[in-house]
Amino acid sequence: MELYRVLLVDDEEDIREGISRKMDWLGLGFSLVGEAANGQDALELAESLRPDVILTDIKMPFMDGLELCRILTDRLPAARFVVFSGFDAFEYAKQAIQMNVVEYILKPINADELSAVLRRLKDQLDRERAERRNVELLRSRYTCLLYTSPSPRDGATSR
Numbered sequence: 525m526e527l528y529r530v531l532l533v534d535d536e537e538d539i540r541e542g543i544s545r546k547m548d549w550l551g552l553g554f555s556l557v558g559e560a561a562n563g564q565d566a567l568e569l570a571e572s573l574r575p576d577v578i579l580t581d582i583k584m585p586f587m588d589g590l591e592l593c594r595i596l597t598d599r600l601p602a603a604r605f606v607v608f609s610g611f612d613a614f615e616y617a618k619q620a621i622q623m624n625v626v627e628y629i630l631k632p633i634n635a636d637e638l639s640a641v642l643r644r645l646k647d648q649l650d651r652e653r654a655e656r657r658n659v660e661l662l663r664s665r666y667t668c669l670l671y672t673s674p675s676p677r678d679g680a681t682s683r
Contacts, residue, residue, distance in 0.1 A: 531579070606641060606645070
């Protein structure tokens, strides 16, 4: 089983440490590949690590989580975003929906809630991965048939 790659972004070190230690990453089908304390550092890490999932706080110095999501939506279109915030603000949630954010979690973050979010996300990613594999398989079979089937110009007749 190939693990999905996660990048964790929050300016509060204790929150990053709590999430990284309390989650059963392997059991959930994920691997925590990197952590960043702000959006700017996360952007650089995301471009090199190419995570499948970015868990990010909204309010951070240098670049907030929504700006990070906006930029990475263009650069990593297959990536999924989970946003967490200490603010129950409708405007943040509305903006997040426009940027490929799949979940909006209010702080304090509960390990059970985040685990449930990651399980749902894994199911979605698994389905998408299976669909891509099916499309690739069909494409290769079609291509193979195209190049191995006799052409009517070759004198072959259909029955």
